[in-house]
Amino acid sequence: MAETPVIIKEHHFQQIKTVLARLCVESAARVVFLVDRDGQPIAFHGDIGDMDTTSFSSLAAGNVAATSSMAKLIGEDVFPSVVHEGERESIFISVIGRSLLVVVFDERSTLGLVKLRTKKASHEVASILEEVAHESANRSFDESSFFAEITDEDIDSLFS
Numbered sequence: 001m002a003e004t005p006v007i008i009k010e011h012h013f014q015q016i017k018t019v020l021a022r023l024c025v026e027s028a029a030r031v032v033f034l035v036d037r038d039g040q041p042i043a044f045h046g047d048i049g050d051m052d053t054t055s056f057s058s059l060a061a062g063n064v065a066a067t068s069s070m071a072k073l074i075g076e077d078v079f080p081s082v083v084h085e086g087e088r089e090s091i092f093i094s095v096i097g098r099s100l101l102v103v104v105f106d107e108r109s110t111l112g113l114v115k116l117r118t119k120k121a122s123h124e125v126a127s128i129l130e131e132v133a134h135e136s137a138n139r140s141f142d143e144s145s146f147f148a149e150i151t152d153e154d155i156d157s158l159f160s
Contacts, residue, residue: 006136012128019124020045027117028109033102034125035060060093060102094122101125
């Protein structure tokens with residue numbers, strides 16, 4: 001059975017953007033992304049400079065997929081977060097169901113602060129995404145009930 005398509009309405013998108021903006025400020029991050037597990041960017045806030053956000057999102061999702069496979073190989077169900085520390089810039093990725101909250105930060109912040117602030121933001125984003133999924137499922141149900149009223153005779157008469 002195919003997954004129900006998820007449609008994020010404008011008010012939910014603005015709620016997500018507000019959470020990302022607050023996380024960016026509170027964690028002193030350079031940029032914060034919300035990405036789906038398929039690698040599609042959903043939203044971001046902060047200084048992206050000349051970063052290719054589509055490639056970055058895709059690579060973040062691929063990284064989490066590879067790390068999840070490694071977790072299974074050692075007997076873990078999942079790693080809920082992934083950290084990459086560089087000389088000047090670091091990346092913290094928090095898994096939220098079918099989405100990823102990705103924080104890019106530099107020496108102005110610390111991993112501890114980013115983890116602390118991301119945990120709170122993850123719960124907020126998860127709540128918004130649950131509401132989006134619930135509304136999408138209801139919309140899908142409403143649409144399928146509309147089409148259920150159309151009979152074969154209706155279709156035949158349309159093309160006759």
